[in-house]
Amino acid sequence: MNPTITAFELSPDRGRGLARDMRVRWALEEAGQRYDVRLLSFSAMKEPAHRARHPFGQIPTYEDGDLALFESGAIVLHIAESHAGLLPPDPVARARAISWMFAALNTVEPPILDLQTVLFLERDKSWFEERRAMVKDAIRRRLAELSGHLRDADWLDGGFSAGDLLMVSVLLRVRAAGILDEYPNLAAYVARGEARPAYQRAFAAQLAVFTAASGG
Amino acid sequence: MNPTITAFELSPDRGRGLARDMRVRWALEEAGQRYDVRLLSFSAMKEPAHRARHPFGQIPTYEDGDLALFESGAIVLHIAESHAGLLPPDPVARARAISWMFAALNTVEPPILDLQTVLFLERDKSWFEERRAMVKDAIRRRLAELSGHLRDADWLDGGFSAGDLLMVSVLLRVRAAGILDEYPNLAAYVARGEARPAYQRAFAAQLAVFTAASGG
Known part of the structure; x- marks a missing residue:
């Protein structure tokens, strides 16, 4: 089964x-x-x-x-x-990969979910443009920190892990807004994820x- | 050490x-x-x-x-x-408890974080009252679902677990806004968490x- x-x-x-x-x-x-x-x-x-x-x-x-x-x-x-x-066998590396899983979902994704709220529920509101700009800036702060961590590495912490799987998945949600391309190493990181068979x-x-x- | x-x-x-x-x-x-x-x-x-x-x-x-x-x-x-x-030894119960950990952080906490954004960063904006009401309603939808799951049980899934620890911690963040008390079984659930030595x-x-x- x-x-x-x-x-x-x-x-x-x-x-x-x-x-x-x-x-x-x-x-x-x-x-x-x-x-x-x-x-x-x-x-x-x-x-x-x-x-x-x-x-x-x-x-x-x-x-x-x-x-x-x-x-x-x-x-x-x-x-x-x-x-x-999806998780390295070494206990320390495994726990690090799990840190990145939670970082994707609890630190990077919340402002990205907020942008979806703006785009889907607040488009007709008087504040739409100003709120969208505020939320995009909140996303940029997270992406700048993530970009600074990744530098020119292929993956977040050693080899590809479930942490990368979730982070790439979260970042894909913001690509259409044009923000991902402001961080070329993150755009390349997402492309590496998408290229996996x-x-x-x-x-x-x-x-x-x-x-x-x-x-x- | x-x-x-x-x-x-x-x-x-x-x-x-x-x-x-x-x-x-x-x-x-x-x-x-x-x-x-x-x-x-x-x-x-x-x-x-x-x-x-x-x-x-x-x-x-x-x-x-x-x-x-x-x-x-x-x-x-x-x-x-x-x-x-903090996690039950049975593998099925353990995986269920971990589902609740992620539910706390990735499903229940995001709208609660959004309310904090409204309260700390948007208090002087023209849209403050309307946005606050919208976000509170988004939180209520989650809490109503959580309340419907919990019913009169002490904890989310069997005995106290790390899932309850994170869920109680997340719910505490919304108590000051008065929303938690609209769901008496959730308020009692949080109080049970706080009562633990x-x-x-x-x-x-x-x-x-x-x-x-x-x-x-």
């Missing part, structure tokens, strides 16, 4: 790989683990059957026998702990869902 | 236990692990010596021999993995730093 994940039946990003199932698909591909996908409509995500799997009514979830997980960060960590290739397989799989659902 | 953590020399919350070193102190107290504290001024946090420990120039960090970690979530997870009492020792330790530094 393969594990089963959930994903959007019709992703709001039109298959650009920004929905959070992409992080789990990518981790599963890096780990060489086949998986099944159950697609959910927006209304099905809020129904009790899915709430029992995900208390906040979101995707992705992960089910494998008795195990039922939610939160993409936790699922990626679980996959990384139970397969080779596992990323490409995951991206193709989630895009195929959108293409099929939209009849495109 | 005890591990060493870093904390604010003069906490912006005036010792109310909302700074992120509190999460690590609480975890160390639950684990029965003694620790040393190195206090940092705001300017020292941004200097190269601290940046080498924390790429984003924040607190807390955690040093134990060869190991140097940052991000409170990662530090709490490391403590939980290397001591008894380990929480109280950690709270007293971080308050003592502020009291000493402010001459109070």
Whole structure:
């Protein structure tokens, strides 16, 4: 039996790989683990059957026998702990990689989520332009610090890890706003992530869902 | 040798236990692990010596021999993995507890951080009242879902875990805004966390730093 994940039946990003199932698909591909996908409509995500799997009514979830997980960060960590290739075996290096997983989700992603709030919910507000500029500057502060850490290294801390997987995934969400390209080493870092065969397989799989659902 | 953590020399919350070193102190107290504290001024946090420990120039960090970690979530997870009492031994229950750690930091905390942005950076803006109401409603949506999951249970998923430790810590940040009390079972849940002897020792330790530094 393969594990089963959930994903959007019709992703709001039109298959650009920004929905959070992409992080789990990518981790599963890096780990060489086949998986099944159950697609959910927006209304099905809020129904009790899915709430029992995900208390906040979101995707992705992960089910494998008795195990039922939610939160993409936790699922990626679980996959990384139970397969080779996403966390280094050395305990110190492993703990460092996990620091980067949390940094991606709790330090770098929050202002990026805030920019999405501005773009999707505040576009018609009088304050739209000023708030967007403020949030972009908050993102720039984080990216400048990240860029200063990365310098000319390929990955954040030694070899590619689940920390890089989550950081690249988070940074991809800000590329369309044009901010990523202000930091050439970060843009190259994200491109290195996207060039990985596992990323490409995951991206193709989630895009195929959108293409099929939209009849495109 | 005890591990060493870093904390604010003069906490912006005036010792109310909302700074992120509190999460690590609480975890160390639950684990029965003694620790040393190195206090940092705001300017020292941004200097190269601290940046080498924390790429984003924040607190807390955690040093134990060869190991140097940052991000409170990662530090709490490391403590939980290397001591008894914060993660259940059963693998399925352990992975569930870790899901709740990520839910606290990546699903519940982002809108709460956004409210802090409104309160600290947008109070003089024309949009302050309207934005504050919008962000409070975004927090309420998360808290309603969390309240619906918790019902009348003591903790989120079986016994107290690192997931509860982080969730209680995140919820404490919104209590002053009056939103927590709209969900009586969540208010009682937070109070159960605060009543734990380990929480109280950690709270007293971080308050003592502020009291000493402010001459109070």
